Amino acid sequence: MHALLQSVYDEVINGDRSAVEAGVRAAMDAGQPPASILNDALIGAMKEVGDRFEREEFYVPEMLVAARAMKTGLTLLKPQLIQAGVPAAGKIVLGTVKGDLHDIGKSLVGMMLEGAGFEVIDLGTDVGPEKFGEAVRTHKPQLVGISALLTTTMAHMKSTLEALEDLGVRSQVKVMVGGAPLTDAFAKEIGADGYAPDASRAVALAKALLKEAQGVGKGAGR
Numbered sequence: 001m002h003a004l005l006q007s008v009y010d011e012v013i014n015g016d017r018s019a020v021e022a023g024v025r026a027a028m029d030a031g032q033p034p035a036s037i038l039n040d041a042l043i044g045a046m047k048e049v050g051d052r053f054e055r056e057e058f059y060v061p062e063m064l065v066a067a068r069a070m071k072t073g074l075t076l077l078k079p080q081l082i083q084a085g086v087p088a089a090g091k092i093v094l095g096t097v098k099g100d101l102h103d104i105g106k107s108l109v110g111m112m113l114e115g116a117g118f119e120v121i122d123l124g125t126d127v128g129p130e131k132f133g134e135a136v137r138t139h140k141p142q143l144v145g146i147s148a149l150l151t152t153t154m155a156h157m158k159s160t161l162e163a164l165e166d167l168g169v170r171s172q173v174k175v176m177v178g179g180a181p182l183t184d185a186f187a188k189e190i191g192a193d194g195y196a197p198d199a200s201r202a203v204a205l206a207k208a209l210l211k212e213a214q215g216v217g218k219g220a221g222r
């Protein structure tokens with residue numbers, strides 16, 4: 001890897017936002033292709049962060065600072081990516097379910113997904129079933145991600161899936177769910193397509209579901 005890209009890669013892992021910003025700027029000024037800055041440096045580093053989390057060498061705070069540093073680099077790079085026509089890996093509509101205001105885990109999942117090259121439409125917290133449905137119609141994602149942190153709000157995940165069905169858009173998307181009180185069994189019971197226990201595994205799940213969605217020709221890119 002080019003030394004400038006290696007430096008961006010290292011600083012994302014270190015979670016140093018200003019070093020990532022300076023590094024991405026230097027790489028762009030030196031004429032490094034936007035796709036290489038994105039894939040080799042930013043996405044490559046976030047993959048390593050996810051791997052370290054799974055090996056329990058990194059914990060949530062390290063993952064959060066790395067994700068924030070990556071986001072700083074991504075914001076700087078975005079105009080060049082759009083100009084160069086670099087497509088997003090896939091598109092996901094993400095939100096915390098109705099009645100639930102917890103957003104730290106959901107936002108971390110969103111940042112890790114951006115780090116993996118996904119375009120993330122983050123609807124925020126306390127998102128009602130209709131809002132999820134409207135967002136699917138408007139943004140035409142391949143994936144919908146729903147987070148819940150309360151045992152009382154988990155129930156609204158089922159109503160969200162039912163609303164997607166009622167609106168006739170359920171078959172257009174794969175739905176993944178997560179959040180501390182959830183289990184794989186619960187996800188299956190409500191008819192979700194997948195469950196991930198943490199942000200790193202959410203990325204792996206999103207990639208797998210995206211492949212499934214693309215296998216049947218569903219969804220749209222950036």
Ligand code: B1M
Binds near residue numbers: 109145181195198
């Ligand atoms: Co709340 N809260 N809270 N809280 N809060 C919990 C969840 C609780 C377990 C605390 C406790 O009692 N021990 C408890 C829930 C009990 C239950 O239902 N079983 C609880 C409660 C009761 C409440 C209130 C009802 C308290 C009250 O007012 N009486 C209230 C509810 C408000 C509401 O939502 N309507 C409330 C309020 C709040 C604050 C606003 C103060 C604050 C939220 C701030 C914010 O998010 N902006 C808050 C916080 C911070 C917590 C704890 C302490 C931490 C949550 C967190 O951010 N964790 C939490 C206790 C705990 O979890 N230890 C607690 C860090 C985060 C990185 O992890 O969110 O689990 P997490 O996300 C992980 C995974 O779950 C997964 O990946 C993430 C990253 O690895 N994941 C996904 C999450 N979403 C995913 C989606 C995916 C895939 C994976 O795919 C789409």
